[in-house]
Amino acid sequence: MVWLVLAAFAATGASIAVPLVVQRVVDGPIVDGDATGLWWLGGLAAVFGLIEAGLIFIRRWTQAASALGMETTIRNDVYAHLQRLQIGFHDQWQSGQLLSRVTADLSVIRRFLSFGLVFLIVNTATYVTVVALLIHLRWPLGLLVAASAIPLFIMSRRFSRAYIAASRRMQDELGDVATLVEESAQGLRTIKAFGRRPFMAKRFGREARQLHDTAIGKGRLLALSSARFDLVPNLTLAVVLVAGAATVAAGGMTLGQLVAFVSLQLMLIWPIESLGWIIANAQEAMTAADRIYEVLDTPPSIVDRPGAVAVAEARGRVRFEAVSFTYPGTETPVLRRIDLDVCPGETLAIVGATGCGKTSLVSLMPRLYDVTGGRITLDGQDIRDIQLGSLRRLVGVAFEDPTLFSMSVRENLALGRRETTDDEIHEALGVAQAEFVYDLPWGLDTRIGEQGLSLSGGQRQRLALARAVIGRPRVLVLDDPLSALDVHTEALVEEALARVLHGTTALLVVHRPSTVALADRVALLAGGEVAAVGTHSELLETVPAYRAALSAEADADAEPGPGGNVERSGALSLGGIDDVFSR
Numbered sequence: 001m002v003w004l005v006l007a008a009f010a011a012t013g014a015s016i017a018v019p020l021v022v023q024r025v026v027d028g029p030i031v032d033g034d035a036t037g038l039w040w041l042g043g044l045a046a047v048f049g050l051i052e053a054g055l056i057f058i059r060r061w062t063q064a065a066s067a068l069g070m071e072t073t074i075r076n077d078v079y080a081h082l083q084r085l086q087i088g089f090h091d092q093w094q095s096g097q098l099l100s101r102v103t104a105d106l107s108v109i110r111r112f113l114s115f116g117l118v119f120l121i122v123n124t125a126t127y128v129t130v131v132a133l134l135i136h137l138r139w140p141l142g143l144l145v146a147a148s149a150i151p152l153f154i155m156s157r158r159f160s161r162a163y164i165a166a167s168r169r170m171q172d173e174l175g176d177v178a179t180l181v182e183e184s185a186q187g188l189r190t191i192k193a194f195g196r197r198p199f200m201a202k203r204f205g206r207e208a209r210q211l212h213d214t215a216i217g218k219g220r221l222l223a224l225s226s227a228r229f230d231l232v233p234n235l236t237l238a239v240v241l242v243a244g245a246a247t248v249a250a251g252g253m254t255l256g257q258l259v260a261f262v263s264l265q266l267m268l269i270w271p272i273e274s275l276g277w278i279i280a281n282a283q284e285a286m287t288a289a290d291r292i293y294e295v296l297d298t299p300p301s302i303v304d305r306p307g308a309v310a311v312a313e314a315r316g317r318v319r320f321e322a323v324s325f326t327y328p329g330t331e332t333p334v335l336r337r338i339d340l341d342v343c344p345g346e347t348l349a350i351v352g353a354t355g356c357g358k359t360s361l362v363s364l365m366p367r368l369y370d371v372t373g374g375r376i377t378l379d380g381q382d383i384r385d386i387q388l389g390s391l392r393r394l395v396g397v398a399f400e401d402p403t404l405f406s407m408s409v410r411e412n413l414a415l416g417r418r419e420t421t422d423d424e425i426h427e428a429l430g431v432a433q434a435e436f437v438y439d440l441p442w443g444l445d446t447r448i449g450e451q452g453l454s455l456s457g458g459q460r461q462r463l464a465l466a467r468a469v470i471g472r473p474r475v476l477v478l479d480d481p482l483s484a485l486d487v488h489t490e491a492l493v494e495e496a497l498a499r500v501l502h503g504t505t506a507l508l509v510v511h512r513p514s515t516v517a518l519a520d521r522v523a524l525l526a527g528g529e530v531a532a533v534g535t536h537s538e539l540l541e542t543v544p545a546y547r548a549a550l551s552a553e554a555d556a557d558a559e560p561g562p563g564g565n566v567e568r569s570g571a572l573s574l575g576g577i578d579d580v581f582s583r
């Protein structure tokens with residue numbers, strides 16, 4: 001930036017020097033008929049021209065490097081911050097809005113850094129220097145030119161107020177359009193399957209038209225103000241020409257001085273004309289910066305507490321002590337006074353009606369959310385006093401909706417643990433019955449599609465399960481990890497999983513009665529509270545609500561799927577369409 005500004009100032013100095021040389025040429029060699037002097041001064045003007053060209057090259061070159069460097073740094077900062085922010089933040093933000101901030105808004109800032117800001121500095125410096133020279137050359141005419149700044153100032157204030165509102169609206173609308181594109185791309189199967197393409201296209205068309213109208217309004221504002229800005233220097237020039245000619249005729253200034261005066265004044269036209277564009281550019285960049293700061297200024301709420309310790313090994317005793325939890329931004333607690341004690345190596349199944357808080361409960365273990373009352377301990381230590389990094393290394397997680405990334409199978413699995421050997425991968429794939437990956441075209445190095453969409457629901461779920469069990473974490477959190485598997489595969493996975501669960505403390509959200517068999521004990525959740533805890537057979541005998549919950553799940557399970565032995569990914573698709581239409 002420093003080189004850039006220095007080069008810009010020096011180039012402006014060189015360009016201002018040229019009219020001053022012209023003045024010497026007109027008043028000296030031309031009036032005196034001195035050919036040698038003409039050559040010398042002509043050569044000097046050419047040298048200034050060459051210097052200016054060289055400096056412009058340096059300016060443009062450094063401009064690209066500095067603006068792109070800053071854009072990349074800010075983008076990395078925003079991305080890193082988004083990763084640090086708690087899930088609660090992401091629940092409340094549309095992903096398209098975040099996407100447009102990391103892409104479109106940052107490009108606006110880069111454009112300002114590389115053009116708007118440079119021209120703002122250079123043009124202001126040019127304006128001040130040239131006006132000072134004009135006053136020096138002929139003060140009454142110089143002051144007239146200086147006075148033309150007053151209407152310019154008033155016009156630019158009005159313009160910037162109107163423009164900032166329009167550009168904020170447009171950038172927000174751009175975010176909405178990005179959200180729609182992203183959602184539609186993700187939900188394309190559902191949209192096509194329900195024949196809702198025209199509906200979605202119409203919805204998109206409405207948003208796109210809104211964006212178009214705002215952009216046109218913005219363009220109109222810019223066009224109007226550019227025309228007004230243009231008028232001021234041209235009117236001033238006309239006055240200067242008439243008054244200047246009269247002064248030369250009266251002998252108040254030389255012809256060379258008038259030529260220099262007008263040449264210098266012509267140098268002001270571009271800085272003034274570009275004022276509207278620079279203000280627009282600056283306002284857009286300020287709006288974009290505001291939008292980026294809305295993200296950067298949100299402090300992550302789930303962080304290491306002061307004095308949090310790193311824990312490398314754990315026995316794996318997990319206790320929920322009077323835990324309650326309310327989602328950020330909501331009033332009603334989802335979980336109330338939860339007391340659970342899970343011994344090292346024990347598997348606790350969590351059973352309950354849909355929406356009773358099972359997923360919320362297990363999300364607290366890896367601190368995706370923090371408890372709002374009570375505490376969770378691991379080996380007697382509040383998990384908030386354990387460094388997040390080490391807590392998440394100790395806790396393996398697989399959720400019902402298995403997210404895979406556009407990376408190779410191996411990289412997807414390594415997300416579960418950074419250092420993995422082929423043996424560990426093989427073992428984890430065995431547990432999850434996911435050996436099918438060896439049959440993919442490039443085996444473990446096959447790149448799976450965006451979010452793993454080229455795999456079936458059951459295949460994705462098995463890979464997510466393998467990712468959770470890789471490296472045998474001390475605590476496993478499995479949120480209905482077998483829901484998309486056919487009965488045969490489920491039995492095989494359960495058999496292998498039982499061996500893994502043997503030495504691991506596990507919280508296992510269970511929807512299907514068959515999976516309960518994996519658990520040592522079962523906790524029945526009802527309305528966000530623990531209604532009963534005991535072994536499966538105890539609860540079956542003594543708790544009618546447990547029998548009811550399991551038979552309801554069994555009924556749901558028994559509903560015929562297409563083809564009987566097909567992997568049950570229907571539930572996931574229905575979740576998807578709900579999402580599309582509720583948004």
Ligand SMILES: Nc1ncnc2c1ncn2[C@@H]1O[C@H](COP(=O)(O)OP(=O)(O)OP(=O)(O)O)[C@@H](O)[C@H]1O
Nearest residue numbers: 091327330334352353354355356357358359360361
């Ligand atoms: N991000 C969120 N923000 C606010 N409320 C939420 C959020 N996620 C879930 N809830 C609410 O919390 C309650 C419990 O949801 P949760 O997903 O924990 O239930 P669940 O027992 O796992 O359900 P299911 O069996 O259908 O998976 C529901 O009423 C739900 O609407």
